[in-house]
Protein backbone atom coordinates (compact mmCIF):
# COMPACT_ATOMS: atom_id res chain seq x y z
CA UNK A 309 0.00 0.00 0.00
CA UNK A 310 1.39 3.41 -0.93
CA UNK A 311 2.49 5.69 1.88
CA UNK A 312 -0.03 8.41 2.43
CA UNK A 313 1.26 11.95 2.72
CA UNK A 314 1.52 12.85 6.35
CA UNK A 315 -0.34 15.69 8.04
CA UNK A 316 -0.28 17.22 11.49
CA UNK A 317 -2.85 14.77 12.83
CA UNK A 318 -0.94 11.75 11.57
CA UNK A 319 2.18 13.24 13.12
CA UNK A 320 0.45 13.41 16.50
CA UNK A 321 -0.78 9.83 16.16
CA UNK A 322 2.63 8.56 15.06
CA UNK A 323 4.18 10.20 18.09
CA UNK A 324 1.52 8.77 20.44
CA UNK A 325 2.11 5.28 19.09
CA UNK A 326 5.88 5.61 19.19
CA UNK A 327 6.08 6.82 22.75
CA UNK A 328 3.53 4.29 23.96
CA UNK A 329 0.76 6.72 24.92
CA UNK A 330 -1.50 4.50 22.82
CA UNK A 331 -1.17 1.05 21.31
CA UNK A 332 -3.94 1.65 18.78
CA UNK A 333 -6.25 4.44 17.78
CA UNK A 334 -9.99 4.97 18.10
CA UNK A 335 -11.69 7.86 16.32
CA UNK A 336 -15.32 8.78 15.82
CA UNK A 337 -17.60 10.62 13.47
CA UNK A 338 -20.31 12.28 15.58
CA UNK A 339 -23.09 13.79 13.45
CA UNK A 340 -26.12 15.40 14.94
CA UNK A 341 -29.08 13.71 13.19
CA UNK A 342 -30.71 17.00 12.30
CA UNK A 343 -29.97 17.18 8.61
CA UNK A 344 -28.41 15.44 5.65
CA UNK A 345 -24.67 15.07 5.39
CA UNK A 346 -22.82 17.34 3.00
CA UNK A 347 -19.41 17.36 1.39
CA UNK A 348 -17.96 19.03 4.50
CA UNK A 349 -19.03 16.06 6.57
CA UNK A 350 -17.39 13.82 3.98
CA UNK A 351 -14.09 15.47 4.83
CA UNK A 352 -14.56 14.54 8.46
CA UNK A 353 -15.74 11.01 7.59
CA UNK A 354 -12.80 10.36 5.28
CA UNK A 355 -10.43 11.72 7.89
CA UNK A 356 -11.76 9.78 10.87
CA UNK A 357 -12.59 6.49 9.13
CA UNK A 358 -9.51 6.84 6.95
CA UNK A 359 -7.21 7.11 9.97
CA UNK A 360 -8.86 4.09 11.56
CA UNK A 361 -8.22 2.07 8.40
CA UNK A 362 -4.64 3.23 7.99
CA UNK A 363 -3.70 2.55 11.58
CA UNK A 364 -5.84 -0.58 11.89
CA UNK A 365 -7.80 1.04 14.65
CA UNK A 366 -11.51 1.69 14.65
CA UNK A 367 -13.87 4.54 14.02
CA UNK A 368 -17.25 4.85 15.70
CA UNK A 369 -20.33 6.28 14.13
CA UNK A 370 -21.99 8.16 16.95
CA UNK A 371 -25.27 9.95 16.69
CA UNK A 372 -24.94 13.06 18.75
CA UNK A 373 -28.62 13.02 19.64
CA UNK A 374 -28.67 14.92 22.92
CA UNK A 375 -30.89 17.73 21.65
CA UNK A 376 -34.39 16.22 21.59
CA UNK A 377 -36.33 18.82 19.63
CA UNK A 378 -34.57 18.64 16.31
CA UNK A 379 -33.72 15.05 15.61
CA UNK A 380 -35.40 12.82 13.12
CA UNK A 381 -35.09 9.16 12.20
CA UNK A 382 -35.07 10.04 8.52
CA UNK A 383 -31.75 11.82 9.02
CA UNK A 384 -30.23 8.91 10.92
CA UNK A 385 -31.08 6.47 8.16
CA UNK A 386 -29.62 8.74 5.55
CA UNK A 387 -26.42 9.32 7.56
CA UNK A 388 -25.83 5.58 7.94
CA UNK A 389 -26.41 5.06 4.26
CA UNK A 390 -24.10 7.91 3.28
CA UNK A 391 -21.21 6.66 5.41
CA UNK A 392 -21.57 3.17 3.91
CA UNK A 393 -21.86 4.59 0.44
CA UNK A 394 -18.59 6.46 0.93
CA UNK A 395 -17.09 3.04 1.60
CA UNK A 396 -16.63 3.03 5.36
CA UNK A 397 -17.76 0.65 8.08
CA UNK A 398 -18.28 1.11 11.77
CA UNK A 399 -18.70 -2.60 12.51
CA UNK A 400 -20.22 -2.96 15.96
CA UNK A 401 -19.58 0.63 16.82
CA UNK A 402 -22.79 2.42 16.07
CA UNK A 403 -23.43 4.53 19.16
CA UNK A 404 -25.92 7.05 20.41
CA UNK A 405 -25.03 9.81 22.83
CA UNK A 406 -28.56 9.38 24.19
CA UNK A 407 -27.45 5.97 25.52
CA UNK A 408 -25.24 7.89 27.93
CA UNK A 409 -27.94 10.07 29.48
CA UNK A 410 -27.64 8.24 32.80
CA UNK A 411 -23.85 8.58 32.73
CA UNK A 412 -24.12 12.30 32.02
CA UNK A 413 -26.44 12.59 35.00
CA UNK A 414 -24.25 10.51 37.31
CA UNK A 415 -21.15 12.48 36.37
CA UNK A 416 -23.02 15.70 37.07
CA UNK A 417 -23.85 14.40 40.53
CA UNK A 418 -20.15 13.69 41.03
CA UNK A 419 -19.29 17.24 40.02
CA UNK A 420 -21.90 18.63 42.43
CA UNK A 421 -20.43 16.55 45.24
CA UNK A 422 -17.00 17.93 44.38
CA UNK A 423 -18.45 21.43 44.64
CA UNK A 424 -17.75 21.90 40.95
CA UNK A 425 -21.34 22.33 39.80
CA UNK A 426 -24.38 24.18 41.08
CA UNK A 427 -28.03 24.72 40.27
CA UNK A 428 -28.66 28.23 39.07
CA UNK A 429 -32.01 30.03 39.14
CA UNK A 430 -30.96 32.95 36.99
CA UNK A 431 -32.99 33.44 33.84
CA UNK A 432 -31.23 33.06 30.49
CA UNK A 433 -31.26 36.82 30.14
CA UNK A 434 -29.75 37.44 33.55
CA UNK A 435 -27.10 34.84 32.85
CA UNK A 436 -26.18 36.60 29.65
CA UNK A 437 -25.88 39.88 31.49
CA UNK A 438 -23.68 38.25 34.13
CA UNK A 439 -21.45 36.66 31.56
CA UNK A 440 -19.45 39.77 30.70
CA UNK A 441 -17.43 39.88 27.50
CA UNK A 442 -13.87 39.76 26.26
CA UNK A 443 -13.03 43.09 27.91
CA UNK A 444 -15.03 42.63 31.03
CA UNK A 445 -14.99 39.80 33.56
CA UNK A 446 -18.30 38.14 34.31
CA UNK A 447 -20.20 38.32 37.59
CA UNK A 448 -20.80 35.27 39.73
CA UNK A 449 -24.36 34.09 40.09
CA UNK A 450 -25.89 34.67 43.53
CA UNK A 451 -26.83 30.95 43.51
CA UNK A 452 -23.23 29.85 43.11
CA UNK A 453 -22.76 29.35 46.84
CA UNK A 454 -25.58 26.86 47.33
CA UNK A 455 -24.60 23.91 49.48
CA UNK A 456 -23.84 20.51 48.01
CA UNK A 457 -26.97 19.12 49.69
CA UNK A 458 -29.20 21.78 48.24
CA UNK A 459 -27.68 21.34 44.77
CA UNK A 460 -28.10 17.56 44.92
CA UNK A 461 -31.71 17.96 45.97
CA UNK A 462 -32.52 20.56 43.32
CA UNK A 463 -30.78 18.64 40.55
CA UNK A 464 -32.68 15.47 41.50
CA UNK A 465 -35.92 17.44 41.39
CA UNK A 466 -34.99 19.01 38.05
CA UNK A 467 -34.73 15.50 36.73
CA UNK A 468 -38.03 14.52 38.37
CA UNK A 469 -39.81 17.23 36.41
CA UNK A 470 -40.68 19.50 39.33
CA UNK A 471 -39.57 22.70 37.60
CA UNK A 472 -40.56 24.53 34.46
CA UNK A 473 -38.43 24.72 31.34
CA UNK A 474 -35.87 27.48 31.72
CA UNK A 475 -36.41 28.00 35.42
CA UNK A 476 -33.21 26.27 36.52
CA UNK A 477 -30.00 24.99 34.97
CA UNK A 478 -26.98 23.11 36.20
CA UNK A 479 -23.73 25.03 35.73
CA UNK A 480 -20.10 24.24 36.25
CA UNK A 481 -18.20 26.30 38.78
CA UNK A 482 -15.10 27.29 36.90
CA UNK A 483 -14.12 30.94 36.62
CA UNK A 484 -16.32 33.92 35.83
CA UNK A 485 -13.23 36.01 35.16
CA UNK A 486 -11.66 33.62 32.67
CA UNK A 487 -10.54 35.28 29.44
CA UNK A 488 -12.05 32.21 27.75
CA UNK A 489 -15.80 32.82 27.83
CA UNK A 490 -16.45 29.08 27.54
CA UNK A 491 -15.05 28.68 31.03
CA UNK A 492 -17.34 31.23 32.68
CA UNK A 493 -19.48 28.75 34.56
CA UNK A 494 -20.93 27.05 31.47
CA UNK A 495 -24.38 25.50 31.63
CA UNK A 496 -24.24 21.71 31.38
CA UNK A 497 -27.88 20.68 31.88
CA UNK A 498 -31.11 22.40 31.03
CA UNK A 499 -34.76 21.51 31.58
CA UNK A 500 -36.59 20.67 28.38
CA UNK A 501 -39.87 18.83 28.70
CA UNK A 502 -39.69 17.39 25.23
CA UNK A 503 -39.94 13.77 24.11
CA UNK A 504 -36.76 12.29 22.77
CA UNK A 505 -37.14 10.01 19.78
CA UNK A 506 -35.12 7.27 21.48
CA UNK A 507 -35.63 7.78 25.20
CA UNK A 508 -39.22 9.00 25.09
CA UNK A 509 -40.14 10.94 28.22
CA UNK A 510 -37.59 9.26 30.50
CA UNK A 511 -35.68 12.52 30.67
CA UNK A 512 -36.74 16.12 30.96
CA UNK A 513 -33.25 17.47 31.51
CA UNK A 514 -30.78 17.34 28.66
CA UNK A 515 -27.01 17.90 28.64
CA UNK A 516 -25.24 20.62 26.66
CA UNK A 517 -22.93 19.74 23.80
CA UNK A 518 -19.57 20.55 25.40
CA UNK A 519 -20.34 18.52 28.48
CA UNK A 520 -21.88 15.55 26.67
CA UNK A 521 -19.27 15.35 23.97
CA UNK A 522 -16.16 14.85 26.06
CA UNK A 523 -17.90 12.29 28.27
CA UNK A 524 -19.21 10.38 25.24
CA UNK A 525 -15.69 10.28 23.80
CA UNK A 526 -14.32 9.05 27.10
CA UNK A 527 -16.96 6.33 27.53
CA UNK A 528 -16.21 4.98 24.07
CA UNK A 529 -12.46 4.93 24.60
CA UNK A 530 -11.77 7.41 21.84
CA UNK A 531 -8.06 8.21 21.60
CA UNK A 532 -8.18 11.19 19.22
CA UNK A 533 -11.28 13.34 19.13
CA UNK A 534 -11.01 15.25 15.90
CA UNK A 535 -13.20 18.29 15.37
CA UNK A 536 -13.27 21.53 13.45
CA UNK A 537 -11.37 24.68 14.40
CA UNK A 538 -14.27 26.55 15.95
CA UNK A 539 -13.98 24.14 18.89
CA UNK A 540 -10.42 25.14 19.63
CA UNK A 541 -11.39 27.40 22.52
CA UNK A 542 -13.79 24.77 23.81
CA UNK A 543 -10.87 22.42 24.34
CA UNK A 544 -10.03 23.81 27.82
CA UNK A 545 -13.58 22.95 28.85
CA UNK A 546 -13.33 19.47 27.29
CA UNK A 547 -10.19 18.87 29.29
CA UNK A 548 -11.50 20.49 32.48
CA UNK A 549 -14.53 18.20 32.64
CA UNK A 550 -12.56 15.01 32.06
CA UNK A 551 -9.80 16.08 34.47
CA UNK A 552 -12.23 16.85 37.25
CA UNK A 553 -14.12 13.61 36.69
CA UNK A 554 -10.82 11.71 36.83
CA UNK A 555 -12.09 9.27 34.21
CA UNK A 556 -9.64 6.60 33.02
CA UNK A 557 -9.91 7.60 29.38
CA UNK A 558 -9.07 11.17 28.46
CA UNK A 559 -9.08 11.58 24.67
CA UNK A 560 -7.05 14.28 22.98
CA UNK A 561 -9.12 16.83 21.12
CA UNK A 562 -7.50 17.89 17.85
CA UNK A 563 -8.92 20.62 15.66
CA UNK A 564 -8.62 20.86 11.87
CA UNK A 565 -9.88 23.36 9.31
CA UNK A 566 -13.39 22.70 8.13
CA UNK A 567 -14.11 22.45 4.44
CA UNK A 568 -15.53 25.57 2.85
CA UNK A 569 -16.47 25.11 -0.77
CA UNK A 570 -17.00 28.00 -3.16
CA UNK A 571 -20.27 28.59 -5.03
CA UNK A 572 -22.35 26.71 -2.50
CA UNK A 573 -23.59 26.90 1.07
CA UNK A 574 -23.06 24.26 3.71
CA UNK A 575 -24.75 25.35 6.86
CA UNK A 576 -27.56 22.97 7.74
CA UNK A 577 -29.86 25.89 8.34
CA UNK A 578 -29.34 27.26 4.84
CA UNK A 579 -29.60 23.84 3.23
CA UNK A 580 -32.85 23.26 5.09
CA UNK A 581 -34.17 26.64 3.94
CA UNK A 582 -33.32 25.84 0.33
CA UNK A 583 -35.35 22.66 0.65
CA UNK A 584 -38.26 24.12 2.61
CA UNK A 585 -38.59 27.18 0.44
CA UNK A 586 -38.47 24.94 -2.64
CA UNK A 587 -35.51 26.80 -4.05
CA UNK A 588 -34.21 23.33 -4.87
CA UNK A 589 -35.97 20.05 -5.53
CA UNK A 590 -35.28 18.39 -2.14
CA UNK A 591 -32.19 17.37 -0.20
CA UNK A 592 -31.05 15.21 -3.09
CA UNK A 593 -31.36 17.89 -5.73
CA UNK A 594 -28.31 17.28 -7.94
CA UNK A 595 -27.19 20.88 -7.36
CA UNK A 596 -27.01 20.45 -3.59
CA UNK A 597 -23.66 19.86 -1.83
CA UNK A 598 -25.30 17.08 0.19
CA UNK A 599 -23.99 13.57 -0.29
CA UNK A 600 -27.42 12.44 -1.50
CA UNK A 601 -27.38 15.32 -3.98
CA UNK A 602 -23.86 14.61 -5.20
CA UNK A 603 -24.71 10.94 -5.57
CA UNK A 604 -27.80 11.72 -7.59
CA UNK A 605 -25.72 14.07 -9.69
CA UNK A 606 -23.41 11.15 -10.50
CA UNK A 607 -20.50 11.67 -8.13
CA UNK A 608 -18.86 8.40 -7.10
CA UNK A 609 -17.65 7.57 -3.60
CA UNK A 610 -14.18 7.14 -5.11
CA UNK A 611 -14.21 10.69 -6.44
CA UNK A 612 -15.30 12.14 -3.10
CA UNK A 613 -12.63 10.20 -1.23
CA UNK A 614 -10.04 11.34 -3.77
CA UNK A 615 -11.22 14.93 -3.36
CA UNK A 616 -10.82 14.72 0.42
CA UNK A 617 -7.35 13.28 -0.07
CA UNK A 618 -6.43 16.11 -2.45
CA UNK A 619 -7.54 18.95 -0.21
CA UNK A 620 -5.67 17.48 2.76
CA UNK A 621 -6.00 18.39 6.39
CA UNK A 622 -4.73 21.68 7.68
CA UNK A 623 -5.05 24.14 10.48
CA UNK A 624 -6.26 27.27 8.78
CA UNK A 625 -9.65 27.91 7.26
CA UNK A 626 -9.82 28.56 3.56
CA UNK A 627 -12.11 28.15 0.59
CA UNK A 628 -11.68 25.25 -1.77
CA UNK A 629 -12.79 25.94 -5.30
CA UNK A 630 -15.73 23.94 -6.60
CA UNK A 631 -13.67 23.11 -9.69
CA UNK A 632 -11.43 20.87 -7.55
CA UNK A 633 -14.42 18.73 -6.63
CA UNK A 634 -15.51 18.62 -10.26
CA UNK A 635 -12.02 17.68 -11.36
CA UNK A 636 -12.02 14.77 -8.90
CA UNK A 637 -15.13 13.24 -10.44
CA UNK A 638 -13.82 13.84 -13.95
CA UNK A 639 -10.60 12.08 -13.16
CA UNK A 640 -12.38 9.10 -11.64
CA UNK A 641 -14.97 8.75 -14.38
CA UNK A 642 -12.48 9.30 -17.15
CA UNK A 643 -10.77 6.13 -15.99
CA UNK A 644 -13.82 4.05 -15.21
CA UNK A 645 -16.89 5.23 -17.07
CA UNK A 646 -17.86 3.41 -20.26
CA UNK A 647 -18.32 5.65 -23.29
CA UNK A 648 -21.57 6.01 -25.17
CA UNK A 649 -23.09 8.26 -27.79
CA UNK A 650 -25.96 10.62 -27.14
CA UNK A 651 -27.27 13.60 -29.06
CA UNK A 652 -28.63 16.31 -26.82
CA UNK A 653 -29.90 18.80 -29.42
CA UNK A 654 -30.71 16.60 -32.40
CA UNK A 655 -30.61 17.51 -36.07
CA UNK A 656 -31.92 14.90 -38.49
CA UNK A 657 -29.51 13.70 -41.18
CA UNK A 658 -30.56 11.49 -44.11
CA UNK A 659 -27.77 9.57 -45.80
CA UNK A 660 -28.49 9.44 -49.52
CA UNK A 661 -27.33 6.25 -51.16
CA UNK A 662 -27.27 4.29 -47.95
CA UNK A 663 -29.64 1.30 -48.11
CA UNK A 664 -33.05 1.51 -46.50
CA UNK A 665 -33.81 -0.98 -43.71
CA UNK A 666 -32.10 -2.12 -40.54
CA UNK A 667 -28.71 -0.82 -41.48
CA UNK A 668 -25.69 -2.32 -39.75
CA UNK A 669 -23.98 -2.27 -36.35
CA UNK A 670 -20.49 -1.13 -35.44
CA UNK A 671 -18.48 -2.81 -32.74
CA UNK A 672 -17.41 0.04 -30.49
CA UNK A 673 -14.92 -0.04 -27.64
CA UNK A 674 -16.50 1.01 -24.36
CA UNK A 675 -13.29 2.67 -23.23
CA UNK A 676 -10.39 3.98 -25.28
CA UNK A 677 -7.68 2.74 -22.88
CA UNK A 678 -9.30 -0.05 -20.94
CA UNK A 679 -10.12 -3.12 -23.03
CA UNK A 680 -11.52 -4.77 -19.89
CA UNK A 681 -14.61 -2.61 -20.27
CA UNK A 682 -15.40 -4.51 -23.47
CA UNK A 683 -17.27 -3.49 -26.55
CA UNK A 684 -20.84 -2.94 -27.62
CA UNK A 685 -22.79 -2.89 -30.84
CA UNK A 686 -23.85 0.55 -32.02
CA UNK A 687 -26.57 0.39 -34.68
CA UNK A 688 -26.33 2.61 -37.75
CA UNK A 689 -28.93 3.26 -40.43
CA UNK A 690 -30.00 5.60 -43.19
CA UNK A 691 -31.40 8.28 -40.88
CA UNK A 692 -29.34 9.50 -37.97
CA UNK A 693 -29.26 12.42 -35.56
CA UNK A 694 -26.27 14.63 -35.03
CA UNK A 695 -25.79 17.52 -32.65
CA UNK A 696 -27.24 20.77 -33.99
CA UNK A 697 -24.03 22.52 -32.98
CA UNK A 698 -22.02 20.20 -35.20
CA UNK A 699 -23.45 21.87 -38.29
CA UNK A 700 -22.92 25.47 -39.39
CA UNK A 701 -24.47 26.72 -42.56
CA UNK A 702 -21.84 29.42 -42.79
CA UNK A 703 -18.92 27.87 -40.96
CA UNK A 704 -16.89 30.24 -38.85
CA UNK A 705 -13.11 30.17 -38.96
CA UNK A 706 -11.71 27.08 -37.27
CA UNK A 707 -14.97 25.13 -37.53
CA UNK A 708 -14.09 21.66 -38.83
CA UNK A 709 -17.37 19.87 -38.50
CA UNK A 710 -20.27 19.68 -40.94
CA UNK A 711 -21.09 22.51 -43.34
CA UNK A 712 -22.50 22.65 -46.87
CA UNK A 713 -20.17 20.77 -49.23
CA UNK A 714 -17.87 19.71 -46.41
CA UNK A 715 -16.94 16.28 -45.15
CA UNK A 716 -16.94 15.01 -41.59
CA UNK A 717 -16.28 11.63 -39.99
CA UNK A 718 -19.12 9.92 -38.14
CA UNK A 719 -17.52 8.24 -35.14
CA UNK A 720 -17.00 4.48 -35.80
CA UNK A 721 -18.92 4.74 -39.10
CA UNK A 722 -18.36 6.57 -42.38
CA UNK A 723 -17.23 9.83 -43.86
CA UNK A 724 -20.20 11.85 -45.05
CA UNK A 725 -20.53 15.04 -47.10
CA UNK A 726 -23.25 17.60 -46.64
CA UNK A 727 -25.11 17.90 -49.95
CA UNK A 728 -28.30 19.72 -49.06
CA UNK A 729 -29.74 21.81 -46.24
CA UNK A 730 -33.48 21.46 -45.70
CA UNK A 731 -35.28 24.34 -43.96
CA UNK A 732 -38.80 24.85 -42.71
CA UNK A 733 -41.03 27.81 -43.59
CA UNK A 734 -39.38 29.96 -40.92
CA UNK A 735 -35.96 29.31 -42.35
CA UNK A 736 -34.82 26.99 -39.62
CA UNK A 737 -32.60 24.10 -40.60
CA UNK A 738 -34.61 20.91 -40.00
CA UNK A 739 -32.70 18.29 -41.92
CA UNK A 740 -29.48 17.65 -43.78
CA UNK A 741 -29.04 15.39 -46.75
CA UNK A 742 -25.59 13.89 -46.96
CA UNK A 743 -23.79 11.49 -49.23
CA UNK A 744 -21.44 8.88 -47.79
CA UNK A 745 -18.24 7.16 -48.82
CA UNK A 746 -18.89 3.40 -48.53
CA UNK A 747 -15.14 2.76 -48.70
CA UNK A 748 -14.58 4.75 -45.51
CA UNK A 749 -16.30 2.21 -43.27
CA UNK A 750 -14.71 2.47 -39.82
CA UNK A 751 -13.75 6.06 -40.45
CA UNK A 752 -10.67 6.16 -42.69
CA UNK A 753 -10.68 7.11 -46.33
CA UNK A 754 -8.78 4.59 -48.46
CA UNK A 755 -7.36 7.41 -50.59
CA UNK A 756 -5.81 8.88 -47.46
CA UNK A 757 -7.64 12.22 -47.65
CA UNK A 758 -7.58 14.12 -44.38
CA UNK A 759 -10.82 14.60 -42.47
CA UNK A 760 -10.43 17.00 -39.59
CA UNK A 761 -13.69 16.65 -37.75
CA UNK A 762 -15.24 13.60 -36.07
CA UNK A 763 -18.73 13.89 -34.65
CA UNK A 764 -21.03 11.61 -32.68
CA UNK A 765 -24.44 10.46 -33.88
CA UNK A 766 -27.33 8.19 -33.01
CA UNK A 767 -29.35 6.07 -35.44
CA UNK A 768 -32.87 7.51 -35.60
CA UNK A 769 -34.60 4.14 -35.91
CA UNK A 770 -32.80 2.78 -32.86
CA UNK A 771 -32.57 5.88 -30.67
CA UNK A 772 -33.98 6.03 -27.17
CA UNK A 773 -35.67 9.30 -26.32
CA UNK A 774 -34.54 10.89 -23.09
CA UNK A 775 -34.66 13.98 -21.00
CA UNK A 776 -31.24 15.28 -20.08
CA UNK A 777 -30.60 17.75 -17.26
CA UNK A 778 -27.56 19.97 -17.37
CA UNK A 779 -26.42 21.65 -14.19
CA UNK A 780 -24.44 24.68 -13.33
CA UNK A 781 -23.41 26.06 -9.96
CA UNK A 782 -26.27 26.79 -7.61
CA UNK A 783 -24.88 30.24 -6.80
CA UNK A 784 -23.37 32.97 -8.93
CA UNK A 785 -20.77 34.11 -6.39
CA UNK A 786 -17.99 32.20 -4.61
CA UNK A 787 -19.24 32.99 -1.11
CA UNK A 788 -23.03 33.32 -1.25
CA UNK A 789 -24.36 35.53 1.50
CA UNK A 790 -20.77 36.07 2.64
CA UNK A 791 -18.74 39.23 2.86
CA UNK A 792 -20.25 42.10 0.90
CA UNK A 793 -23.10 39.91 -0.28
CA UNK A 794 -26.75 40.27 0.60
CA UNK A 795 -28.93 37.33 1.64
CA UNK A 796 -27.46 34.17 0.09
CA UNK A 797 -30.80 33.53 -1.63
CA UNK A 798 -30.17 36.57 -3.79
CA UNK A 799 -27.06 34.89 -5.14
CA UNK A 800 -28.90 31.86 -6.48
CA UNK A 801 -27.98 31.16 -10.09
CA UNK A 802 -31.22 31.35 -12.10
CA UNK A 803 -29.60 29.19 -14.78
CA UNK A 804 -28.35 26.42 -12.55
CA UNK A 805 -30.45 23.81 -14.37
CA UNK A 806 -31.22 23.37 -18.04
CA UNK A 807 -33.66 20.65 -19.01
CA UNK A 808 -33.36 19.23 -22.52
CA UNK A 809 -36.12 17.02 -23.86
CA UNK A 810 -36.18 14.91 -27.00
CA UNK A 811 -32.54 13.95 -26.61
CA UNK A 812 -31.50 10.83 -28.53
CA UNK A 813 -29.45 8.11 -26.87
CA UNK A 814 -27.82 5.05 -28.34
CA UNK A 815 -29.94 2.02 -27.39
CA UNK A 816 -27.35 0.39 -25.09
CA UNK A 817 -28.12 3.15 -22.56
CA UNK A 818 -31.64 1.82 -22.04
CA UNK A 819 -30.26 -0.76 -19.62
CA UNK A 820 -28.41 1.77 -17.47
CA UNK A 821 -28.87 1.22 -13.74
CA UNK A 822 -28.96 4.01 -11.17
CA UNK A 823 -25.36 3.63 -10.13
CA UNK A 824 -24.06 3.39 -13.70
CA UNK A 825 -21.99 6.28 -14.95
CA UNK A 826 -21.13 7.11 -18.56
CA UNK A 827 -19.12 9.43 -20.61
CA UNK A 828 -21.31 10.66 -23.44
CA UNK A 829 -18.64 11.25 -26.02
CA UNK A 830 -17.73 14.90 -26.42
CA UNK A 831 -20.42 15.98 -23.92
CA UNK A 832 -19.35 15.02 -20.44
CA UNK A 833 -20.20 12.51 -17.73
CA UNK A 834 -23.79 11.43 -17.22
CA UNK A 835 -25.88 9.08 -15.10
CA UNK A 836 -29.53 8.10 -14.98
CA UNK A 837 -31.53 10.19 -12.54
CA UNK A 838 -32.19 7.89 -9.60
CA UNK A 839 -35.52 9.48 -8.84
CA UNK A 840 -37.09 10.25 -12.20
CA UNK A 841 -35.60 7.91 -14.79
CA UNK A 842 -37.95 5.09 -15.82
CA UNK A 843 -37.46 2.44 -18.51
CA UNK A 844 -40.19 4.08 -20.58
CA UNK A 845 -39.01 7.65 -19.92
CA UNK A 846 -35.28 7.93 -19.43
CA UNK A 847 -33.83 10.90 -17.57
CA UNK A 848 -30.09 11.52 -17.37
CA UNK A 849 -28.11 14.03 -15.31
CA UNK A 850 -24.88 15.60 -16.38
CA UNK A 851 -22.40 15.08 -13.57
CA UNK A 852 -19.65 17.20 -15.10
CA UNK A 853 -18.50 18.53 -18.41
CA UNK A 854 -15.41 16.99 -20.00
CA UNK A 855 -13.25 19.98 -19.23
CA UNK A 856 -13.48 22.71 -16.67
CA UNK A 857 -15.77 25.14 -18.44
CA UNK A 858 -14.98 27.75 -15.80
CA UNK A 859 -11.27 27.80 -16.46
CA UNK A 860 -9.95 30.59 -18.68
Ligand code: ATP
Pocket residue numbers: 337338339340341347348349351352372534535536565566567568574575576577
Ligand atom coordinates in the same frame (compact mmCIF):
# COMPACT_ATOMS: atom_id res chain seq x y z
P1 ATP B 1 -24.13 22.75 11.40
O1 ATP B 1 -23.15 23.60 12.14
O2 ATP B 1 -24.41 23.23 10.03
O3 ATP B 1 -25.33 22.39 12.19
P2 ATP B 1 -22.44 20.63 12.23
O4 ATP B 1 -21.08 20.91 11.83
O5 ATP B 1 -22.80 20.95 13.63
O6 ATP B 1 -23.39 21.36 11.19
P3 ATP B 1 -22.62 17.89 12.80
O7 ATP B 1 -23.67 16.92 12.43
O8 ATP B 1 -22.47 18.21 14.24
O9 ATP B 1 -22.88 19.16 11.93
O10 ATP B 1 -21.23 17.44 12.20
C1 ATP B 1 -20.69 16.18 12.41
C2 ATP B 1 -19.22 16.23 12.23
O11 ATP B 1 -18.90 16.70 10.92
C3 ATP B 1 -18.57 17.16 13.22
O12 ATP B 1 -17.50 16.47 13.83
C4 ATP B 1 -18.07 18.30 12.40
O13 ATP B 1 -16.85 18.76 12.88
C5 ATP B 1 -17.91 17.71 11.01
N1 ATP B 1 -18.15 18.72 10.00
C6 ATP B 1 -19.28 19.42 9.80
N2 ATP B 1 -19.11 20.31 8.81
C7 ATP B 1 -17.85 20.18 8.38
C8 ATP B 1 -17.07 20.83 7.36
N3 ATP B 1 -17.55 21.81 6.59
N4 ATP B 1 -15.78 20.42 7.18
C9 ATP B 1 -15.28 19.43 7.93
N5 ATP B 1 -15.95 18.80 8.90
C10 ATP B 1 -17.23 19.15 9.12
Ligand code: MG
Pocket residue numbers: 340
Ligand atom coordinates in the same frame (compact mmCIF):
# COMPACT_ATOMS: atom_id res chain seq x y z
MG1 MG C 1 -22.75 19.98 15.54
Ligand code: MG
Pocket residue numbers: none
Ligand atom coordinates in the same frame (compact mmCIF):
# COMPACT_ATOMS: atom_id res chain seq x y z
MG1 MG D 1 -21.43 23.43 12.88
